[in-house]
Amino acid sequence: GENVEQHPSTLSVQEGDSAVIKCTYSDSASNYFPWYKQELGKRPQLIIDIRSNVGEKKDQRIAVTLNKTAKHFSLHITETQPEDSAVYFCAASIRDTGRRALTFGSGTRLQVQP
Amino acid sequence: SQTIHQWPATLVQPVGSPLSLECTVEGTSNPNLYWYRQAAGRGLQLLFYSVGIGQISSEVPQNLSASRPQDRQFILSSKKLLLSDSGFYLCAWSASLWGAYNEQFFGPGTRLTVL
Numbered sequence: 001g002e003n004v005e006q007h008p009s010t011l012s013v014q015e016g017d018s019a020v021i022k023c024t025y026s027d028s029a030s031n032y033f034p035w036y037k038q039e040l041g042k043r044p045q046l047i048i049d050i051r052s053n054v055g056e057k058k059d060q061r062i063a064v065t066l067n068k069t070a071k072h073f074s075l076h077i078t079e080t081q082p083e084d085s086a087v088y089f090c091a092a093s094i095r096d097t098g099r100r101a102l103t104f105g106s107g108t109r110l111q112v113q114p
Numbered sequence: 115s116q117t118i119h120q121w122p123a124t125l126v127q128p129v130g131s132p133l134s135l136e137c138t139v140e141g142t143s144n145p146n147l148y149w150y151r152q153a154a155g156r157g158l159q160l161l162f163y164s165v166g167i168g169q170i171s172s173e174v175p176q177n178l179s180a181s182r183p184q185d186r187q188f189i190l191s192s193k194k195l196l197l198s199d200s201g202f203y204l205c206a207w208s209a210s211l212w213g214a215y216n217e218q219f220f221g222p223g224t225r226l227t228v229l
Contacts, residue, residue, distance in 0.1 A: 032215045043204060043220040044158070051215060089158065093216040101148065101173070102218055106157045 002027040004092050006105025013080050014113050021108045023090035024072040030092040033066060033073045034102070038087045048075070080112045116141035120205050120221040127228055133178075133192040135224050137205030140186065145207040147188040148218065149180055152202040164188060165210060200228045 003026040013019050025033075031052035036044035050057045050064045050073065057064050061080075066073040077084055087109050091102040117140045127133060139145050149161040160173045162180035170180050177196060181189045188205055205221040 034217065041225075043223050046217060046219065049215070049217065101160055101163050102216060104158045 002030060002092055002094075002103040004090060004103050004105040006090050006108060008108060009106065010109045010111070012111045012113060015080060015082060017080055019077045019080050019084070019110055019112075021075045021088055021090070021110070022072060023074070023092075023105050024070075025092040025103075026071070027092070027094065028068075028071065029094050032093045033064070034091050035062075035064060035075050036089045036091065036104075038089065038107075040086075044089060077110075080110075082112050082114050085110060085112045116207070116219070118205060118207055118219060118221040120203075120224050122224060123222065124225045125227070127195050127226065129197055129228055130194045133190070133195055133199070133226070135190040135203055135205075135226075137188040137190075137221055138186055139207045142186070142207070142209065144185060144210050146210050146216075147182065148206040148208075149188065149190050150204040150206065150220075152204060154201070158204070161190070195228045197228050200226055202226075 004023055006023045011019055034049035035047050037047045038044040048059050048062050048064050050066050052068055055066055061078050063076045087107045089107050090105040093102045119138050121136055146165050148163045150158045151161055152158050162170055162172055164170050164182045167182050167185055178192050203224045203226055206218045208216050208218045
């Protein structure tokens with residue numbers, strides 16, 4: 001089955017700096033890669049996703065890149081703010097399968113220092 | 115728009131007691147439904163998923179079970195809780211349309227403490 005590795009496990013940056021979180025996946029058939037943000041005690045929230053037919057997607061200060069050949073994808077947050085502090089999870093899945101389940105990475109705890 | 119509800123929000127139960135957590139989705143039909151567990155400070159572990167009424171797939175063998183008695187209702191149960199069952203239980207849904215990408219949306223969660 002699919003295996004998703006995520007790193008780093010913790011990341012501390014100064015406010016205004018950029019943060020990058022990287023994930024690798026094992027199943028070359030995976031074609032959907034979402035990112036979730038989870039604040040303390042809250043539910044994970046989908047913040048951005050990318051499909052295998054594109055290499056990059058941006059939404060204001062966040063962007064995701066995908067390298068299908070190398071089987072890795074990354075989350076980029078620019079101009080970080082204290083409210084970006086949270087745990088971020090990457091995930092991968094295969095479209096058009098009966099299982100339709102996401103395989104999650106182990107999470108990255110991002111702390112933005114004011 | 116779609117909304118997902120879970121209850122109770124928090125629960126404290128003694129070891130060996132039964133468990134029933136409920137999840138309901140509004141605003142969509144025939145969703146795929148999922149139960150995840152998150153131990154403190156850890157990642158998301160998929161427990162069960164369902165693609166239709168009465169159809170349950172188990173990802174991890176354990177003392178938990180799931181049922182889907184109605185299209186938009188998903189229940190997680192246990193006959194006898196273990197200490198290791200403590201955690202944050204999250205229900206999620208995704209659209210089941212063939213060809214749809216698997217965007218999953220999570221409910222608010224149930225925080226279970228087994229003493």
